[in-house]
Amino acid sequence: MFGLPSVRLGRPFGIPLEIDASWLFVFFLVAATLTTSYFPAAVPDEGPLVYTVLGLLTSIVFFGSLVLHELAHSLVARAGGLSVSRVTLFVFGGVSQLDDEPSSPGREFLMALAGPATSLVLAGLFWGASVFAAAAGGSGLLLVPLEYLAVINGSLAIFNLLPGFPLDGGRILRSILWALTGDQLKATKWASRSGQAIGTMLIAVAVFGVLGGNFDLVWLAVMGWFISSLAAGAYRQQMTRSRLADVPxxxxxxxxxxxxxxxxxxxxxxxxxxxxxxxxxxxxxxxxxxxxxxxxxxxxxxxxxxxxxxxxxxxxxxxxxxxxxxxxxxxxxxxxxxxxxxxxxxxxxxxxxxxxxxxxxxxxxxxxxxxxxxxxx
CATH class of the missing domain: 3.10.580.10 (CBS-domain)
Structure with missing residues (x-):
């Protein structure tokens, strides 16, 4: 996706699953943060080896949750007659790459909703597991990772439901506008503009945060720039496809x-x-x-x-x-x-x-x- 090599992991449900090299950066960043900061604060008095193993295992389960999120999109798309070329994990999460666009707003709505719905289900399962473990007298080494996975999956669902293309919420917005106007290109235009606005707001929040001394928000600015760029590109791509649809x-x-x-x-x-x-x-x-x-x-x-x-x-x-x-x-x-x-x-x-x-x-x-x-x- 960024011109970096990808590694094929397998074909779950017959869908090629790949990892972009940029994903490794985020994986080790998340694992390092959990190992050196989050778990030592939440579960004190444990050794470095325990925190390292806990951080790696939790990161693997989290990114497994991302795979399920993307596979949900792909399986619903395939059920709707679309061909899925591959699912790729990259620096900002994951993407299901389809050979074509959904043929109706209803199909796009279901396809877009599938990912966040899966993340919310996973959040509920992890939270329920943490409650059950707490009632059974489980230690913090089990409870804290389960709670973290519940919160991170819930946060992933909420963030993806923001109404800006190319986020899932933006695709849901486009499907609704498409159904109301009957014009996919116009719906893409407004959903993309919403995505650009959300990206700009994230950048603005990051700038004010950094000026206030919170340098951790730099990552938010990068995310905002990425969303804004993809939103603009999505509209240009749809415009091009619309023109090509009339050319033999x-x-x-x-x-x-x-x-x-x-x-x-x-x-x-x-x-x-x-x-x-x-x-x-x-x-x-x-x-x-x-x-x-x-x-x-x-x-x-x-x-x-x-x-x-x-x-x-x-x-x-x-x-x-x-x-x-x-x-x-x-x-x-x-x-x-x-x-x-x-x-x-x-x-x-x-x-x-x-x-x-x-x-x-x-x-x-x-x-x-x-x-x-x-x-x-």
Missing amino acids: ISTIMSTPAVLAPADLSLEEMGHTYFLAGRHTRYPVVQDGHVIGLIDVERANDVPREQWPMTTVAEVASRNLEGAVATPTVSVESVLSRLEPGGPGAVLVVEDGRLAGIVTRSDVIRFIMDIARERPLS
Whole structure:
């Protein structure tokens, strides 16, 4: 998310779960704060090893709660027919990355509400566990972490319910405005402005706090800046998608499509196509039929010294499912296919013949052109 590497942890419920490298900073910050400050004050007279183990375990459970929060979003989205590419934990929490936007305000409302509702349920469970443990005579080493997890999950739910995009509360606000106006773009505009306002207020609170000597509030300013930036970006993204929804892919396709013969060596492919051409992905043809797609990433997977002896047919992706479309479908409808997890290109077929090809570079070029003609606002 910040240009940093991510680590794949697994696929809970079939959804890829990743940790952005920036998340490690927050994990160790939370663990260090609990170990050196919170637990020593709340449970005195224990040794450093006890506080360290307690801090690490509590941090792991807390970030497990974040995963459940995000998975709740993803599972509701998937139940509504949306495809979830992955869930990523990063410096400010987590994000469920969807291949498309919700198709109705009702679905967005349920999807947005699922995360905070899950956090509130977890807060209730941890609080109930702490009450039960207290009644059973449990020690502070058990009660304090349970109480902390109850409070932090409750705080997470309340913060996320703030009515500013891209927070969950902002998505709930957008769904309501969308239902009232029937205009998703207008709803996004007002929810995003609310998000920018909330971000600005957080920054203002942090500035006054720092001037008053409370330097811990610097983190609040960073959070405010992040929310404000994402809110502005979300509206620009929605504006772009709205414009692309009215543009058929025939408008931006590269035609005639440049084809790579199946028997071409990777050495020739690199010099003639990747270096001299305008794309990083090309259809591979054999006996007049498209048999796959070859891209730079697949070529780079082959050791450089083997390029002269390896043909493009040997390394091309043969999975063309989702890679074919008619000229009349909109650019917006094929965007998910151009993402890294998809085919990466769309073969435009008309009357049984290959009329052209659309890649990410075609879309980017078109977006830059329309931005010059009609700046996003």
